[in-house]
Amino acid sequence: MLIAWTALALANDPFAVEASVHTLDNGLTVVLSEDHNTDNIALHLHYDVGARDEKPGEYGCAHLFEHLMFEGSANVPTNAFDEWLTAAGGWNNAFTSEDETAYHETFPSGALDLALMMESDRMGFLEAGLDLENLQNQQKVVLQERAEGYAEPRGRNWDALALVGWPKGHPYQHTVIGTVADIEGYTIDGVVDFWKRHYRPRGAVLALVGNFETAAALERVEHWFSDVPDPGPPEERAKAVPIGPEVRGDHYITDRVEDRTVYLVWPTVEGGHADEPALSLLASILSGGRGTRLDDALQYDHSVASGVGAFQSGSEVGGQFVIVAIADDMALPKLKAKVDKQLAKFGKLPPTSAELDRAKKSVRAGWLYEIEGLENRAEVLVDCQRLHGDPNCRAARYAEVEAVTSDDVMRVFREYLVPEKLVTLSVVPEGDTGMIAGAVEVEIR
Amino acid sequence: MMWLILPAFAEDVPMAPPSGTPMGDEAAFEGPDRSHPPDVLAPVPLELDDLERHELGTGIDALYVRVPRLRKTTIELTWWQGRVDLADHAVAAHSVLGSTWDLATEAYDGAKLSELQDVLDLDLWAYLGDHRTGVGITVPLDDLDAGLDVLEEVVKHPTFPNREIKLNKEETRRFFEILGPASPARVAGSAQAYSWNAADHPYGYRPDPAAHAKVKRKDVVAVHQQILASGPASLIVVGDLAWEEIEPKLKARFGSLGKAGERSEVLDAPTPTADRVIAVAMPDAEQLTLRLRIPAPSRLDPQFAGMEAASYALGGHFLARLNKNLREEKGWTYGVGAWYAAGEKRGSFNVSVDIPGEHFAAAVTEIEKEIGEVAANGVTDEEIDAWWRAEVMEFNQIRGTIDDAEGFYDTLADQEESVADVRKRIDAADAMTIERAREVAAAVLGEDAPRVWVVVGPKDAIDKGLAELSWEAEWVTPRDAILGRLKGGP
Numbered sequence: 056m057l058i059a060w061t062a063l064a065l066a067n068d069p070f071a072v073e074a075s076v077h078t079l080d081n082g083l084t085v086v087l088s089e090d091h092n093t094d095n096i097a098l099h100l101h102y103d104v105g106a107r108d109e110k111p112g113e114y115g116c117a118h119l120f121e122h123l124m125f126e127g128s129a130n131v132p133t134n135a136f137d138e139w140l141t142a143a144g145g146w147n148n149a150f151t152s153e154d155e156t157a158y159h160e161t162f163p164s165g166a167l168d169l170a171l172m173m174e175s176d177r178m179g180f181l182e183a184g185l186d187l188e189n190l191q192n193q194q195k196v197v198l199q200e201r202a203e204g205y206a207e208p209r210g211r212n213w214d215a216l217a218l219v220g221w222p223k224g225h226p227y228q229h230t231v232i233g234t235v236a237d238i239e240g241y242t243i244d245g246v247v248d249f250w251k252r253h254y255r256p257r258g259a260v261l262a263l264v265g266n267f268e269t270a271a272a273l274e275r276v277e278h279w280f281s282d283v284p285d286p287g288p289p290e291e292r293a294k295a296v297p298i299g300p301e302v303r304g305d306h307y308i309t310d311r312v313e314d315r316t317v318y319l320v321w322p323t324v325e326g327g328h329a330d331e332p333a334l335s336l337l338a339s340i341l342s343g344g345r346g347t348r349l350d351d352a353l354q355y356d357h358s359v360a361s362g363v364g365a366f367q368s369g370s371e372v373g374g375q376f377v378i379v380a381i382a383d384d385m386a387l388p389k390l391k392a393k394v395d396k397q398l399a400k401f402g403k404l405p406p407t408s409a410e411l412d413r414a415k416k417s418v419r420a421g422w423l424y425e426i427e428g429l430e431n432r433a434e435v436l437v438d439c440q441r442l443h444g445d446p447n448c449r450a451a452r453y454a455e456v457e458a459v460t461s462d463d464v465m466r467v468f469r470e471y472l473v474p475e476k477l478v479t480l481s482v483v484p485e486g487d488t489g490m491i492a493g494a495v496e497v498e499i500r
Numbered sequence: 501m502m503w504l505i506l507p508a509f510a511e512d513v514p515m516a517p518p519s520g521t522p523m524g525d526e527a528a529f530e531g532p533d534r535s536h537p538p539d540v541l542a543p544v545p546l547e548l549d550d551l552e553r554h555e556l557g558t559g560i561d562a563l564y565v566r567v568p569r570l571r572k573t574t575i576e577l578t579w580w581q582g583r584v585d586l587a588d589h590a591v592a593a594h595s596v597l598g599s600t601w602d603l604a605t606e607a608y609d610g611a612k613l614s615e616l617q618d619v620l621d622l623d624l625w626a627y628l629g630d631h632r633t634g635v636g637i638t639v640p641l642d643d644l645d646a647g648l649d650v651l652e653e654v655v656k657h658p659t660f661p662n663r664e665i666k667l668n669k670e671e672t673r674r675f676f677e678i679l680g681p682a683s684p685a686r687v688a689g690s691a692q693a694y695s696w697n698a699a700d701h702p703y704g705y706r707p708d709p710a711a712h713a714k715v716k717r718k719d720v721v722a723v724h725q726q727i728l729a730s731g732p733a734s735l736i737v738v739g740d741l742a743w744e745e746i747e748p749k750l751k752a753r754f755g756s757l758g759k760a761g762e763r764s765e766v767l768d769a770p771t772p773t774a775d776r777v778i779a780v781a782m783p784d785a786e787q788l789t790l791r792l793r794i795p796a797p798s799r800l801d802p803q804f805a806g807m808e809a810a811s812y813a814l815g816g817h818f819l820a821r822l823n824k825n826l827r828e829e830k831g832w833t834y835g836v837g838a839w840y841a842a843g844e845k846r847g848s849f850n851v852s853v854d855i856p857g858e859h860f861a862a863a864v865t866e867i868e869k870e871i872g873e874v875a876a877n878g879v880t881d882e883e884i885d886a887w888w889r890a891e892v893m894e895f896n897q898i899r900g901t902i903d904d905a906e907g908f909y910d911t912l913a914d915q916e917e918s919v920a921d922v923r924k925r926i927d928a929a930d931a932m933t934i935e936r937a938r939e940v941a942a943a944v945l946g947e948d949a950p951r952v953w954v955v956v957g958p959k960d961a962i963d964k965g966l967a968e969l970s971w972e973a974e975w976v977t978p979r980d981a982i983l984g985r986l987k988g989g990p
Binding site: 092093094095129130131134135137138139141142143144145146147161162163164165166168169172173175176191192193194195196199200202203205206207208278279281282311312313314343344345346351354355356358361383409412413414416417419420423427428429485 | 531532534535537538539540541542543544546568569571603610611612613614615617619620621663666667670671674677678679682683684685785786787789817818819824827828829831832833834854855856882885886888889890892893896898899900901902903904
């Protein structure tokens with residue numbers, strides 16, 4: 056076991072979380088952070104596997120494991136993960152993104168051994184629980200999950216954006232949950248193979264935050280994960296595909312809505328890129344509530360739109376800048392023209408120091424909020440460790456935000472938000488013709 | 501305290517040692533013993549301080565508690581009068597007030613107030629309920645004075661700009677006409693909520709889009725003045741700061757705002773006495789959205805703990821009986837929600853599930869089967885023990901964040917309870933028996949208890965299920981469901 060690094064909270068650093076990082080012999084990275092303000096412990100275990108790692112025929116498989124990981128492993132029978140943790144007073148959940156799958160639980164401190172036993176069992180010995188009956192049942196549940204999401208208005212928008220916002224062959228160009236055909240097509244051999252390729256200690260980070268003593272907790276982690284085999288380094292992960300002129304133009308879907316929505320999407324940079332802070336601040340300056348550019352111009356001062364938003368989304372191998380505007384009656388070409396007009400105006404009126412300061416403070420407040428609770432803090436520690444090799448990455452990352460100038464914001468605005476890279480998605484009611492002119496329908500299966 | 505009884509291994513699950521190969525020399529390796537789940541220590545409830553009551557002036561007090569190590573502090577000014585206490589209930593103006601109170605003041609226009617919230621890391625809110633009205637802030641200790649200035653300004657000098665009132669009315673119209681009727685979940689939830697109260701009861705008010713559209717600024721100002729003139733009021737203060745530090749600041753800003761009076765009282769309200777089925781056709785819906793509500797005891801009723809136990813067994817966790825049946829065993833749904841909501845004078849047991857249309861009748865049958873099983877045989881010792889542990893864990897989370905702490909102590913203030921009262925409920929969970937849970941479940945959830953079902957989805961699927969169940973439904977449109985325009989009453 057290697058103690059790689061220890062961070063001690065600095066008195067003047069509001070983002071600092073006292074945490075230690077350890078690497079077990081099998082390669083698992085462990086982050087431990089004591090908090091004795093409660094009696095509970097939050098556990099986050101993130102695997103370096105997401106939709107991005109799926110090959111054709113496997114689409115949706117990372118998300119499927121979010122379900123299968125609760126169906127039993129060699130020494131934890133079907134449903135026992137939930138039954139045992141619930142019996143101890145705890146709860147658990149999981150989520151999947153393009154880049155990672157996260158398993159997390161919170162439990163009274165007296166259940167630490169139980170949680171570690173079950174997590175280590177499914178990390179090392181899940182194969183015993185991967186049987187056809189469990190697979191078929193969870194296929195049905197995932198189909199229901201997909202149907203429930205799609206049943207709500209705007210429930211398909213993000214999946215449509217994934218399809219049009221990335222080039223064919225890009226690891227983000229399919230949906231996290233998969234198509235109906237994808238979900239129905241899984242085989243037991245396929246999912247076993249997927250598990251063997253991706254679920255291994257060297258591709259995971261475990262964080263514990265809560266009421267424990269670090270040395271004692273580390274001893275229990277080492278104990279329970281000591282027999283989890285190390286099959287070596289994880290499979291090389293899919294890399295970004297260059298985004299060329301094929302990802303351009305205008306697209307639409309119809310939905311059970313009575314209003315119209317337009318998304319404007321520009322390819323930008325992955326998370327952690329030097330331009331990400333300026334792009335994030337640009338989004339906040341454009342749309343961060345009353346007193347920000349697009350919100351005032353389109354929504355609060357003039358009722359052009361019923362909703363407006365802007366954000367920079369930086370995933371691990373790519374990013375997008377997105378502006379969304381919603382209107383009841385206005386055709387989307389006209390609504391887009393209103394957005395374009397404000398963007399042109401922004402190009403001539405750089406952000407003021409007050410606008411920039413507000414945007415930075417907003418980032419700061421959000422990040423501080425994220426480390427207040429046990430669960431969120433564990434997630435932040437894991438993500439910082441996974442992406443930056445330092446569970447206390449937030450201080451350094453905020454320093455990058457603080458360093459952004461008005462010129463930086465204007466530079467990224469001019470570099471990335473250019474018409475020749477723009478993709479639009481119109482969402483309109485069935486039979487409506489108010490989409491962007493010439494838009495091509497997106498087929499979501 | 502019962503000991504945790506862990507479930508036995510299923511016979512068809514391998515009990516063999518781990519299938520992996522340990523590192524290094526196998527013969528010398530001593531891996532963890534995975535042949536049984538490790539022991540779990542019972543949690544112990546933490547000691548929590550109670551709210552302290554301090555007089556600030558006539559008709560206004562402070563309910564204060566210090567919670568160590570919280571970064572932010574919450575201060576909420578609450579008047580113990582709400583919508584039902586207002587003259588003619590002023591529903592539409594009251595609603596607009598709630599949405600516009602915290603948007604602009606004499607000193608800060610909307611843009612400035614919004615900017616201040618970002619710059620100060622300040623959360624600002626206004627709350628208008630049936631029996632209380634409040635304006636509050638959550639602010640870092642370093643910016644406490646600035647936060648209090650904002651709170652005072654919002655309480656005393658809101659401007660309710662016509663522009664904001666117009667925007668709010670437009671948002672409300674959009675909800676009534678566009679967003680609400682398009683969402684199966686909102687339609688079902690709304691129909692269920694309005695089925696609970698008669699339209700002529702103060703709790704049963706129905707939205708009136710026409711009245712909402714006519715609200716003028718002067719109407720909103722009048723409701724605001726009415727609230728300021730009401731009493732009594734309290735400042736609920738939760739954070740890591742000393743009373744001596746905050747007292748003079750509160751007195752100077754809010755000490756003169758109190759008015760003598762009585763707290764608003766929860767009203768008697770009848771609950772449904774007969775079965776009812778409300779159906780809403782949404783032709784393009786991909787799913788059936790199903791809701792069930794059954795009248796249940798109030799939180800002050802002797803049956804409360806037994807009902808909590810029954811509710812926990814049916815829906816209190818991931819593998820609770822309803823989710824285990826409909827999701828894990830049948831694969832019909834992504835998840836079933838089931839919960840018991842208990843107020844001061846009445847309560848309800850609720851089930852919520854989305855399913856494919858062809859399973860409508862079968863899902864109803866399975867839900868009734870699970871409820872019937874609890875009514876017939878009660879819950880298990882394992883369920884009671886898990887419920888108690890979950891209660892303790894939730895209690896022990898209270899000091900975790902300002903949101904957790906504020907939520908807990910605000911509820912204490914609202915219900916005029918103490919930490920000891922909460923601890924008694926946790927102890928009641930510890931003392932619960934299978935027989936007591938059965939008695940309560942049989943009395944409350946038995947087949948004679950009235951049920952209100954709501955089903956939303958494609959009409960042909962609903963018709964088929966209704967025929968299979970021999971049910972007759974009261975059909976309403978999605979928009980009528982959103983507006984509470986139901987044909988019958990509770």
